[in-house]
Amino acid sequence: MLRHLLLSAAALAMTATPPLAAAAAAAAADPVRDATQKAMPQLMDFYRDFHANPELSNHETRSAGILAAEARRLGFDVTEKVGGHGVVAILRNGPGPVIMIRADMDGLPVVEQTGLPFASKAIGTAENGVETGIMHACGHDTHMASWIGTMRNLVAMKAKWSGTLIMIGQPAEEVGTGAKAMIADGLFTRWPKPSHALAFHDVPSLPAGTIGIRTGYVMAAVDWVDITVKGVGGHGAYPHKTKDPIVLASRLVVALQTLVSREVDPLESAVVTVGSFHGGAKPNVISDTVQLQLTVRSYKPEVRKLLLDGIGRIARGEAIAAGMPDDKMPEVIIKPGATPATFNTEPFTGRMTSLFTARFGADRVVDLAPQMGGEDFANFYVLDPSVQSLLFFVGGVPRAQWDASQKPGGPGLPSLHSPFWAPDAEGVISTATEAMTAAALDLLRKK
Incomplete structure (x- = not known):
């Protein structure tokens, strides 16, 4: 009797397993x-x-x-x-x-x-x-x-x-x-x-x-800004006879950081990075221009406008503080190709x-x-x-x-x-x- 029950159970398992396995496979298939x-x-x-x-x-x-x-x-x-x-x-x-x-x-x-x-x-x-x-x-x-x-x-x-x-x-x-x-x-x-x-x-x-x-x-929104900082070149030994654009550009790099730290709401996101600074070719020569290249990042349109307007304002303000005449004001160019x-x-x-x-x-x-x-x-x-x-x-x-x-x-x-x-x-x-x-x-x- 026991042997008959075991054989019956085995037969039942053999007939039941394939449908169960197929159902499990179907459930797992994607x-x-x-x-x-x-x-x-x-x-x-x-x-x-x-x-x-x-x-x-x-x-x-x-x-x-x-x-x-x-x-x-x-x-x-x-x-x-x-x-x-x-x-x-x-x-x-x-x-x-x-x-x-x-x-x-x-x-x-x-x-x-x-x-x-x-x-x-x-x-x-x-x-x-x-x-x-x-x-x-x-x-x-x-x-x-x-x-x-x-x-x-x-x-x-x-x-x-x-x-x-x-x-x-x-x-x-x-x-x-x-x-x-x-x-x-x-x-x-x-x-x-x-x-x-x-x-x-x-x-x-x-x-x-x-x-x-x-x-x-x-x-973020991405803007690219080029700034040409102008000056009056001359001999490095006689800086008082020049208007040094490297010093002015250095002031500008530092001052631009206040846009994020002091003008943008701390709960908003903003970045102003000066990634390129080029000026001069020789240690004892004060050049007459410096080229700065910036990347500016933001989210909200009003923050983006604040940053871009502020760059122009700070560039002009630092130039005035350095005694630059009107015809030597920095040129600020917001480049095409900005990404919102x-x-x-x-x-x-x-x-x-x-x-x-x-x-x-x-x-x-x-x-x-x-x-x-x-x-x-x-x-x-x-x-x-x-x-x-x-x-x-x-x-x-x-x-x-x-x-x-x-x-x-x-x-x-x-x-x-x-x-x-x-x-x-x-x-x-x-x-x-x-x-x-x-x-x-x-x-x-x-x-």
């Missing part, structure tokens, strides 16, 4: 995640190729060509050379919303020092005419690879969504002109205007695979925060504090506030490196634009591709 993981070997090939072959702003010919060719292969209607080297790829898949997903393409004039086997050896000429190495020191190579992965996923899942998908490859993000150039070239008029614009940026302030997201300001602050809108951001938290878990989705770096993705919303906008962040720090940096006295982490920035590209690309695919499916889901 089409978006599974498709992303399956694509990762090819996406990493794209990443390594982009990384080894970076191009400077407004020279993104090769990168744009790769993105355009992949979009055409997948059945998108593709237009190249939009606003320079911009790519617009559109896929109409029935009635529904219009959403836009962006990747930026340009590298930086940085000599790579990561030691990666596929490190860039590219050389180019920067905007200032200086020959330089070129590197994807801001992670745009991961952005492009994720863009391709998202596009592939959404084409494979066309039965799950309805609407219009616009994928754009944006040039010249690093110099702040690419988004505006694409809009000026008809991005929102030659093609359907999107209701939602989505992008991500890798960051060195989160462990790889962690998503940072928040509503409101997330990246990046603002994540509601309800789009809240909706995506809930979506990402449900998908990745609360431990992988964090409220990332606003940053003082700039992103010209901001222009897609600022130039047309009817477009809901979201720029989220994906951590790129390899886990071992992150854990070591969190210990007391641990090593620091490289920043973006560093010659040593080598993100965990697989963690960035897989997370970003999955997140952007899920976001698009949510926005375009069939009713």
Whole structure:
């Protein structure tokens, strides 16, 4: 009898196990995640190729060509050379919303020092005419690879969504002109205007695979200011017969810091940095000019205006205090190409925060504090506030490196634009591709 019961139980287990196993497997399966993981070997090939072959702003010919060719292969209607080297790829898949997903393409004039086997050896000429190495020191190579992965996923899942998908490859993000150039070239008029614009940026302030997201300001407005400080040159041994512009420029550098410390509300964010100071050519010669170059960062428009107005006022005031005549007042030039602050809108951001938290878990989705770096993705919303906008962040720090940096006295982490920035590209690309695919499916889901 016991033997009969054992055999019956074994037979029952054999018939029950396959359905249970199938149910468990079905529960664990995730089409978006599974498709992303399956694509990762090819996406990493794209990443390594982009990384080894970076191009400077407004020279993104090769990168744009790769993105355009992949979009055409997948059945998108593709237009190249939009606003320079911009790519617009559109896929109409029935009635529904219009959403836009962006990747930026340009590298930086940085000599790579990561030691990666596929490190860039590219050389180019920067905007200032200086020959330089070129590197994807801001992670745009991961952005492009994720863009391709998202596009592939959404084409494979066309039965799950309805609407219009616009994928754009944006040039010249690093110099702040690419988004505006694409809009000026008809991005929102030659093609359907999107209701939602989505992008991500890798960051060195989160462990790889962690998503940072928040509503409101997330990246700063960026202004570039040149100041020519004038003087009366002469012999260094007879300074009383000159008007020394180096002394005046030195006073100006110090006085400019009071804009942030004494004129901006301490609860607001602002930066005034003099990053370049050039004057004179010989120890015993007082020059007649000094060139200063500044970067100015802010969030709110009223703070931005206070800083820019204050720079002109302080420059003139310090020159008057130094006894400069009217024809020797400093020349203050606010350069074109300024980037407004990046603002994540509601309800789009809240909706995506809930979506990402449900998908990745609360431990992988964090409220990332606003940053003082700039992103010209901001222009897609600022130039047309009817477009809901979201720029989220994906951590790129390899886990071992992150854990070591969190210990007391641990090593620091490289920043973006560093010659040593080598993100965990697989963690960035897989997370970003999955997140952007899920976001698009949510926005375009069939009713």
